[in-house]
Amino acid sequence: MEQQQLSGIDASFLYLETPETPMHVAGLTYFELPPGFEGSFYQHFRRFFESRLHTIPIFSKRLAPSLYDLDHPGWVDEEEIDLDYHLRETTLPAPGSEAQLEEVIGRLHANTLDRSRPLWQFYIITGLANGQGVLYSKVHHAAVDGGAGMAINKALYDVTAVPREVAPAPPKAASGKTAPSAPIAVDPVKGLTDIMGNMMRQQLKMWEAAPQILNSMTNAFLAKPGEMPAALGTLQNLISQLPTLNAPRTPFNATITRERSYAARTISLADTKAVAKASGAKLNDVVLAICGGALRRYLQEKGELPDKPLIAGVPISLREPGDTRQNNQVSGMLCQIATDVADPAERLKAILKSSSEAKQIAGTFRDAVPQDFAFVGAPILLQLVMLVYGRSGLADKLPMPMNVTISNVPGPPMPLYCAGAKVTALHPVSIPAHGAALNITVQSYMDALNFGLTADRRAVPDVGLLGDYLVEAAAELTKAVGTP
Known part of the structure; x- marks a missing residue:
């Protein structure tokens, strides 16, 4: 059985996982049942999804360890998929409120995925008072990041009410219900050969990349006559920020438990874009300002607002346009979110300055950061x-470098x-971590920005x-900036 070995970045999400820190990402898809629909939507969705399962290759693969866990594991084909495990249903009790739904999502998201199976699981949830249904879908971060998640969405969703025709799966990919497969037996000779070969490849990659990294660093420190080298300016910015990049203590800087809380909220994308245009900021800066306003009020009312601004860890996608490989291509930056500034418009200005400096630091040394690693016993x-x-x-x-994770994922218009x-x-439903017990992720869809707040x-x-404070902070910022 052929293995596709995980990169160091992908495998790290397996190594970071403990019972208290599940490393899967998830999403909530709210939907209206088709007009006149009768019967079980779960069974209807199951038949629909089973016909498309083969178009998402990672959903038919499971982990296989290397010899004695000396190197990163690999993906191997799972011949039979137990859909009774991967596709489930649940119904909310009356009255079927949003708060009840969020409570269920918190519980589902706290459960780790079974590593002896493909690392994904879907739930169809019904019983909401408004008659809508919800699909909760989670996939391990080792298998997919936000950008590749959009590629999975292309296989799940259609742009018309009539589902498009999809070529059937080859006979060997047909799914059914079987008992979980036994762990893969790894040939010790082949396993050892693969491990040594991978270590050698990693070393060769480092040597091959050295000229490019050296060239990038040299260009960064070169300058046109009369100008400061880019890297020197970046280093000056970094040095000037060092005293402030020690995040203040907050309730979010804590060791987390196995339990999760969750909330989903929505604001207008058009209003957010108008704020960005009027202030000369990027959409992500406006999102950070909204989060900063909500966090300021939340901590202030609890008497726990620090004098120093909170610092957000902001993921940065390294994925090139058109790249739909289902792996992780991410980096990140640290940005002050001006929770010490009361005025919403002034807070946005402060965030714009901080994020510009953070992007410069991340961009200057981007090519010098390896996206893979390997060492014996990792x-x-x-x-x-x-x-x-x-x-x-x-x-x-x-001491912590950040207080909260804030991520912005573009979605379908x-x-x-x-x-x-x-x-x-x-x-979105995302990942809190030890020392950063709150994750705020936002995804656009049509004319909406949909927030998912996942916390310990x-x-x-x-x-x-x-x-709720996020929604109110967005309105306050729109009013303060004075958009048309």
Whole structure:
């Protein structure tokens, strides 16, 4: 059975995972049932999805370890898919409120995926008072990042109410229900050969990349006559920020538990774009300003607002346009979100300055950051480090570089349909971590920005309140900027 080995970046999400820190990402798809629909939408969706499962290759692969876990694991084909495990249904009890739905999502998202199977699971949720249904879909981050997730969406959704024709799966890819497969037996000789070969390839890649990295660094330190080299200016910015990039202590800087809280909220994309245009900012800067306003109010009311501004970890996609490979291509930056500034318009100006400097730092040295790594025993050693870090409670004591994760994922601008049902909203569900117990991810869909706030339940038990403040902060910022 042929293996497709994970890169160091992809495999790191496996090593970071503990019972307290599941490393899957998920989404909520709200939909309206097709007009006149009768019967079980779960069974209807199951038949629809089963006919398209083969178009998402990663959904038919499972993990296989290397010899003695000396190197990164690989993906291998799973011959039989147990759809009773991967596709499930649940119904909300009366009255079927949004708060009840968010409670269910918090519980589902706290459960780790079974590593003996393909790393994904879907739930059809019905019983909402407004008659809508919800698809909760989670996939392990080792298999997919936000950009590649959009490629999966292309296989799941249609742009018309009538699903498009999809070529049937080859006979060997037909799915059914079987017992979980036994762990793969790895040939020790072949396993050892592969491990040594991979280590050698990694070393060769480093040597091959050295001239390009050196060239990038040299160009960064060269300048036109009368101008400062880009890297020197960047380093000056970084040095000037060092005293402030020690994040202040907040309730979010804590060792997290196995429990999750969740909230989904929506604001207008058109209003947000108008704020960006009027202020000369990027859409992501406006999102950061909205989050900064909500976090300021939330912490202020609890008497826990620091004098220093909170710092957000902001993921940056390294994916080139048109690249639909289902792997992780991400980096990140740290940005102050001006929670110490009361005026919404002034807060946006401060964030614009901080984010511009952070992007410059990330961009200057982007090509010098390796996107893969390998060393003997990585699966065991890195997993051990994460277990010790979580069990020791060091996140409660050590200084942290950030307080919260804030991520912005562009989504489809046109209406979508899933199994003939009209999609009304797409909300992300993401990953909190030790020391950053709150993750705010936003995805655009048509004329909406859909927020998903995922948190540790102990650190942020009232995440719905913070979600309400996000909506109010957006309105305050629109008014303060004075958009047309």
